[in-house]
Amino acid sequence: MKKILYLLLACLMASCGDTNTKYVKNAIRIMDKNGIYAQGPEWDKARSEALSAKPATLEEAQEIVSKACKVAGGKHSFLMTAEEAIKNDTMAWGMPTVKLLEDGVALIKLEPFSGNAEEGVKYAKTILDALPQTLKGVIIDLRGNRGGNMNPMIAAVHRFLPDDIILRFSSRKKPIDINTYYVLRNVGIEKHEPIQCPVALLTDEWTGSSGEAVLLCFRGMENTRSFGAPTAGYASCNQPFTLSDGSSLVLTIGEDIARTGERFCDDPIPPDITTETPVETALEWISDANRTASR
DSSP: OHHHHHHHHHHHHHHHHHHHHHHHHHHHHHHHHHOTTOOSHHHHHHHHHHHHOOOSSHHHHHHHHHHHHHHHHOTTOEEEOHHHHHHHHTOOOOOOEEEEOGGGEEEEEOOOBOOOHHHHHHHHHHHHTTOOSOOSEEEEEOTTOOOBOHHHHHHHTGGGSOSSEEEEEOOSSOOEEEEHHHHHHHHTOOOOOOOOSOEEEEEOTTOOTHHHHHHHHSTTOTTEEEEESOOOSOOEEEEEEEOTTSOEEEEEEEEEEOTTSOEESSSOOOOSEEOSOHHHHHHHHHHHHHHHHHO
16 A cells, blocks of 8 residues: 555656646747847756756746746846736836926826726826926936836827837847837827927936836937936846746847937946936926027
């Protein structure tokens, strides 16, 4: 009887081991195909170590995948367990706000966004419905915006953007072009009349991921400046892949490319003007820009 129990236990352990090994192999296949850095000697070494490992538990397999994805996708890549993925779907985010200042300047605070489609429409319209038809200037505050879904954020400020390509994502397959119409269709709102005025953007060390993507949509535009401190350095395109246990492999598949042709990924984006008083400095710049335009 004991011998039978030992055999059953051994079979069960072997089955679990096979499952954990398959879990790692499947994740490595995803990284091989999509990871922005999944090529070259460093990845070959990380890949070999992951595939030669013998995880006895799911937790060990997840640790192996987590370690490998940092090589395949860089610092912006990570593994969320099934529990963490559910929690992430309900993570805290805030609605944006707009405040009309003196001299016809609007101060827009763009908060991180991770809500559903209906909430995305509400997020964008909160700003669009509050803006007047004309402005002397706008300050888009991205400080503390760690990211989330970039489309409602961009849609909220699309009246200050052109209709052409505003951002590109590189990848190992082909570049992905993002224009204003793509964003509006994605969110589900109609295009609003453009507003022509000086645009100031505020950044700090917590401006990351989609917050940086919004910043780069304006990079290279005339009559636009950024103020504050360098960003967090997560200006890259991530894609989630669901694994067999319900966990999510969030893998960096491309860099952000501004209209200037500049590529951004893991390095902070410096502002045009470094300052500890970004709002005041931005207001001074807007005032000077308007005086120059009226001459």
